[in-house]
Amino acid sequence: MIKLEKVKEEKKKSKLLFLIKGADEIFANTIRRLIVEEVPTLAVEDLEIKDNNSALYDEMLALRLGLIPIKTDLGSYTLKEKCKCVGAGCARCELKMTLKASKKGYVYAEEAKSTDPKCSFVQEKMPIVKLISKQKVDVQMTAILGQGKTHIKWSPGMAFYKHEPVLKVGSVKNPDLVVEQCTDGVFEQKGSKLIVVEEKVYDSNLLEHYAALDNGISLEHTDSILFFVESWGQLSCKEMLSTAGEILQEKVEEMEKLI
Numbered sequence: 678m679i680k681l682e683k684v685k686e687e688k689k690k691s692k693l694l695f696l697i698k699g700a701d702e703i704f705a706n707t708i709r710r711l712i713v714e715e716v717p718t719l720a721v722e723d724l725e726i727k728d729n730n731s732a733l734y735d736e737m738l739a740l741r742l743g744l745i746p747i748k749t750d751l752g753s754y755t756l757k758e759k760c761k762c763v764g765a766g767c768a769r770c771e772l773k774m775t776l777k778a779s780k781k782g783y784v785y786a787e788e789a790k791s792t793d794p795k796c797s798f799v800q801e802k803m804p805i806v807k808l809i810s811k812q813k814v815d816v817q818m819t820a821i822l823g824q825g826k827t828h829i830k831w832s833p834g835m836a837f838y839k840h841e842p843v844l845k846v847g848s849v850k851n852p853d854l855v856v857e858q859c860t861d862g863v864f865e866q867k868g869s870k871l872i873v874v875e876e877k878v879y880d881s882n883l884l885e886h887y888a889a890l891d892n893g894i895s896l897e898h899t900d901s902i903l904f905f906v907e908s909w910g911q912l913s914c915k916e917m918l919s920t921a922g923e924i925l926q927e928k929v930e931e932m933e934k935l936i
């Protein structure tokens with residue numbers, strides 16, 4: 678049986694770290710790929726530039742707008758190819774947004790207006806373009822649900838994993854050297870003794886290096902998998918994981934029918 682154990686959740690930074698027990702890398706990698714490639718989000722796909730005499734070419738402005746994360750309500754939107762309107766475009770598969778600005782200075786993401794108050798650009802202070810006097814932009818945008826496998830702009834975030842590391846400290850010959858080389862807070866020195874700061878171990882990328890430094894330091898890995906999720910803001914980490922689970926289930930059911 679698979680067990681999940683939450684290690685750390687940073688809601689402000691949209692980061693989640695948990696342990697998977699009783700599953701192998703194949704399972705972890707499946708979830709990772711589903712998150713990056715299949716969990717859908719909203720992103721600007723079509724736009725009409727009515728006016729743009731800013732320093733950015735129309736194409737560059739369009740590219741920037743496409744890459745800005747939009748808060749996504751998965752309950753209200755469906756993928757266009759699965760929508761009842763059969764690709765014609767309706768309120769279930771399209772979100773309309775506008776951006777109109779003519780004030781000197783930076784134009785920020787918060788200035789864009791969305792027809793759905795639940796779904797607008799996530800980062801309010803993300804700069805889109807800088808205007809000087811007499812410059813303006815006037816853009817009408819259509820955002821649709823899409824998947825990271827089509828274009829990375831629809832990817833909801835990052836996911837990666839590794840086996841759970843266990844760092845042990847015995848009698849260390851040269852603790853001063855280890856502390857000097859330790860840049861991520863994994864070790865603390867108390868007198869002549871070296872102490873492992875456990876909460877820093879999971880985040881460290883230097884554990885192999887520390888183990889190679891001194892025979893008194895050993896690094897082992899358990900069968901459990903440490904899974905990291907970071908959201909770009911469209912969905913919460915939990916939504917990313919639960920949607921990945923739903924997609925996996927759909928895929929398994931589809932395969933069952935074929936067999």
Ligand SMILES: [Zn+2]
Nearest residue numbers: 760762767770
């Ligand atoms: Zn539709």
